[in-house]
Structures are given as structure tokens and as C-alpha cells.
Amino acid sequence: MHIVFFADQHLDSLGGAQVSMRLQRRFLERAGHTVTVVAPRMHGARPDAANPADLDLPSMPITTDREYSMSWPGRGTDRVLDRALASRPPVDLVHVQADFWGAFIGHRYAHRHGIPVVHTMHNRVDVGIQAVTPLHRPVLAALNIWRRTVLRGSGDGSDGWAFLRGLAAGASAVTAPSTHFARRLERHGVFDAVDVVWNGIDDDLRAATLAAAPEERTPGRPRFVWLGRMSPEKRLLPFLEAFVASGIDAELEIIGGGGQRSAAERIVAGMPNVRFAGRLSYPETLARLVAADALVQTSIGFETQGMTPFEAATLGTPSIISDPDIAAELGGGLWAVGDSLAETLRRAASDIAAGVAPVPLSSVAEDFRQSSRTAAMLAIYERVLADSGAQNT
Template sequence: MHIVFFGDQHLDSLGGAQVSMRLQREFLERAGHTVTVVAPRMHGPRAGADDPANVDLPSMPITADREYSMSWPGRATDRFLDRAMTHRPPVDIVHVQADFWGGFIGHRYAHRHGLPVVHTMHNRVDVGIRAVTPLHRPVLAALNSWRRRALPGSGSGADGWAFLRGLASGASAVTAPSTHFARRLEEHDVFRPVDVVWNGIDDDVRAATIAAAPVAPPEGRPRFVWLGRMSPEKRLLPFLEAFVASGVDAELEIIGGGAQRAAAEKIVAGIPHVRFAGRLSYPETLARIAAADALVQTSIGFETQGMTPFEAATLGTPSVISDPDIAAELGGGLWAVPAADADEGARVAALARTLRQAASDIASGVAPEPLPEVAESFRQSSRTAAMIALYERVLAG
């Protein structure tokens, strides 16, 4: 098969969806399929060499560090893309893994060429936009207006679910990376049924990481690790407030970058054994997770899957989980933060208590163990096999 991926961001840029799509491409190619990746061209110092699998669309940078960019979904982009695709094998299926301009461009391409679409929903659009702006209602209304112009006939509505419903209207199948997100998509009539296909971990990197890990963990303080984008929806700052309030004698490593780093460093200034590692490569990040006694996941209601606790579980590292949906999806091998009301102070206090419990359990040698079936089901090879079966079902249908 020749599968064409559409993304909002170039796969060389930072982000969980980009990591997942890179793995999907690699394992599809290992299985003998051809993958073309259509995404906005990168700008700035991280813009890399041309990859023959990529179609880099004309774009404009949209962040100060020029890490992220956008391509305008319109006739000029359509023409550029159609010209670029004439030099490639005939396309069998379009796989849209984008929620904004990449989604519009992908669905427009599929519609022009009469191709079936599989759409993977990566984004809780309503929660994400509400987390970063108090003007989320007018922003969502504007996004829906843009969607209707870019995708005529994709439906009405002005909220986040209407936006996703409009994107899914052109799809033959919709997938979600978790059971809880699939359930919400169905409950809001985005699509039915929604297939659950987890994002996965690289089989080879996982095996190498486990092989390189020490047989017995070193003695000393409990070691916590937090990783992700340093932005409000990830709740790094409340976590650090909880860590300070917990008073635990533990090591903490924070991996990632973002606009909140300076504020985060200020909260833990003077606290011993806290280290900011910055952005690390995928193998380096997995090695740090495997070396930790516990991973801490702190966003609530935002994640469509929450990759990091699954990566931790498949490496044998338990997690402190703030999001009850993610805790239920994992099924075990974790400390669940008790549900608190919407008051952030109560949530911080609950997380502080859970961190104290986790540190005590680790020190006593009674930390929970992740479920073995999670490790098996999270391997990328098994996820790719599931997606290929879905592609074949759509093509047969």
C-alpha cells in the first residue's frame, strides 16, 4: 500500500504526535508499505535535510523559536501538493493525523482524488484551547468558521466537538489513541464506532533500554521524573508546588522545554536534588524513564492518551497519575491521585499526599508493578499490525 500521512507539524519538530507518526512510518515501511508524509516545511535552526518521504508544503513560522509552522489550506497549497504527488506511486489511502490546517489539507486532497480517509484524533481541541486562553469560545467559533470555509459541507456548530465532528465527516474510519477518548468522541457524535489504536513505543529502542538498565536499582533517595511540554495544560507548575509542599527527600528530574521553564525553576529554586535536563532525544528520554523509580503525570482531562505513563509502564516504571482516565486505561502499576474538586489548591494538596505515599512505598520496596499486558500491547509492531488491518478493512469496504 501507499499511505499518505498528513500532519499539522513537520515530523522533525518536537511533539508527541510527531514521535508517534515517525514510529508509524518506520514500522509501516518495515512491513513493506510506502509512506509519504505531508506537513508544513520547517524553519529556523532545526530545519533538516530533505527526506524523500516528505512533501514539505510552503509554510510560515508561527512560534518565536520558529520550531512550528503552518501551511494555509487553499487552492495554492492544493496545486503545490498535487504537483508534488505526481512524481510518486498511486495513493491507496490517506491517513490524516492533524487537527487544524494539516487536517483541512488532507481531507481536501482525499476529496479531490476520491481516496478513502482514516483520521486519527490526537487532540482534545476544547480542553487544549481552554487551557491556553480565556477567549476559548470565540477562538473555537473562529476555528469552526475556518473549517467550514476550508471543508464545505462539513457541518455546523461552534464548539470543540463540532470542530472534530466536521473533520470526521469526510473519514471512512476514525481512530483514537485511548479507550477514554474514543468513548468521548462517540458520546459527542463525532464518529461511530471509533477504533482504539494506542500510540506505541519503538520495539528496538525499548529492548535496548531494558538491556542497558541496571539489574538492581541503586540505593538512595527515590527518583521521580516528569517530562513534557512546559505549558499550562500540562500542569508542571502545580506539580512543582506539590513537590515542594510534600517535603519528600527525593530526586526529581524534569525533561522538556517550553514557555514556563523560568517560572518552574523559580518555584524549586534552592530545593536540593531537582534537575532540569532540557530537551532530550527519544532514546535518552526512555533511558531516564527506565532509570527512575516513578514517573509523574500531572495533566487532567487534556490528554487523548498520555504517552509517558505507557512508555514508563512498558519499561517497568510505575507512575503517579493525576488523570483518572489515564489511570483506568493503564489498569495498574500506579499511584492514583485522589480526585479533587476544581480548586487548584485542593488538587495540589492531593498530589503532595500521593507523592509522599509513592516515596514511602519506593523506599520500603513495595512500589506497584506495571501490568505485563501493557508492555505487550504498547509495542509499535503490534500497533502497526492493528493499523494495517484497519487500512485493509477500509479498502475492502
């Protein structure tokens, strides 16, 4: 089977969706399938050599650090894409894992060629845009106008849910990376029955990470790690303010990059127990997670799954969770943040020091393996292709 992924951002760029898609591609290829990933060409530094499975579209940078870029959906991009894919094996299925230009380009391609679409919703568009601009309502209205212009017949409406409904209109199946997001999509009429398929962790890399980890906790004060993109919706700055206010004697490592790094460094300036590790490779990141006593996850309402607590849990590391939906999805092995993040940090540090930290559920480790996630997604692909074949006979 030849599956074409469509993404908003290149898979070598920073982000949870990109990590997930790289894993999906690897395990689909391991299962004998061909995967092509269509995404905007990167303009910043690339950490890895180009992958022949990548199909990079003409693009323009959209962030000052040149990490992220966009490709304009339209006839010019359509022609470039059609020429490039014509030299590859015939496409059996399109899997859109994008919310903006990548989604538009992918649905246009599928519609032109009569190919069925599976659409994975990675992003709560309304919350994400509200987090980065006070003008979220006119921005969403403009996005919906753009959607209706680029995707004819994709429905009316001007809010975030209307936008997602318009994208789902061209899909044969819609998946979401968490139960809470899937049910929310259904309640807002995005799709009648949304399949839940968690994002996963590389089985082999997980095993190697655990094998390399010490059997006993390394002595020392509590070790916290925060991981992610340094942007407003991730709430790094409020976390650092709470960390300072908590007064705990603990180490903190911050992994990732983004536009708020300078502001973050100012908050904890002069604190030798806080370290900014920058951007790390995926294996390095997992090694830091397994070595930590707790992961801190601070976004609220934005994450459709929140991969980092699941990655931590499958490595045996509990999390401090601000979002009640993510806490419920994990089911246990965590500190849920109540009214005060600072107080929760103090409670977690005390539990770690006393040796009574919560233990993540063993079921999470099993259900989060990428091999099981790929098997679940392949079942959806086969169902969609069977339905498509039945409709064409």
C-alpha cells in the first residue's frame, strides 16, 4: 500500500505531531508499506539528512527562527505535487495530518485523483489561535473564508469547529489521538464517529532507553523536566513563575526551543538549578525523561493528546499535569494540578524526596507502543479502502 501523509510542517521540525508522524512512517515501512510525506520545505537548519520519503513543496518561512514554513495551497502547488507524485508508485490512500495549508493541499490532491482520505485531527484550532492572538475571532473567520475558497463545498461557519467540520467533509474516516478530543469533535459535529488512535513511542527505542537506565534512582534532590515548544499555549512562563514561587529545592531541565526562550531565561536568571538544554534528539529526550523524577506538563485545553506525559509514563516517569482531560486519559500515576501549580510542585517534590511518588499505569506502556498504534491505524486504512471499493463497484 502507498500512503501519502500531508503535514503542515516538515517532519524534521520541532513538534509532537512531527515526532508522531516520523514514528508512523517508520512502522508502516517496517510493515511493508510505502509512505510519502508531503510538507513545506524547511528553511532553517535540519537535524537529519533528507529522507527519500519526503516530498518537499515550495514554501516560505513564517517564524523568525525559520523553523516553520508554509506552502500556499493553489493551482501552482497542485501542479508541483502532481508532477512529483507521478514518478512514485500509485497512491492508494491519503492520510491528512494537518490543520491548515497541509490539509488544504492534501484534500485537494485526493479530490483531484479520487483517492480516499483518512484525516487525523492533531489540533484544537480555536484554542491554539486564541492562545497566540487576542484577535482570534477575526483570524478564525478569515481562516474559514480561506477554507471555503480553497476547498469548495466544505460548509459554512466562522468558528474553530466550523473550520474542522469543513476539513472533515472530505474524509472517509477521522481519527483523534485521545478519547477526550474524539468525543469533543463528535459533540461539535465535526464527524459522526471519530476513531481514537493514540500517538505512540518507538518500541525498540523504548526498550533500549529502559535497558540503559539505572535500576535504582540516582541519589540527589528531585529532578523535574519540562519539554516542548516555547510558545504561549504551552504555558512555560507561568510554570517558571510557579517554580520560583514554590521555593522547592529541586533541579529543573527545560528541553526545547521557541520564541519565549529569552523571556523564560529572564524569569529564572541566577538560578543554577535550572538548565536550558535546547533542542535534543528524540533518543536524547527519552533518556532525559527516564532519568527525571517527574515531567511537568502545563498547557491547558490546547493539547489534543499531549504526547510528553504518555512518553514519560511508558518509561515509568510520573507527571505533573495541569490539564484535567490529559490527567483523565492517563488514568493514574500523576499529580493533578488543582488551584495552585506552585503547591502541586511542592507536593511532588515532597513525595519524590520521601520515595512515595505515584507510579504510571502499566497499561499505558502497552497501549502506547507504536507497533500497536500502527496496527490500529492499518485496520482503519483497510476499512476505508474496503468501503471505497464497495462504493466504486
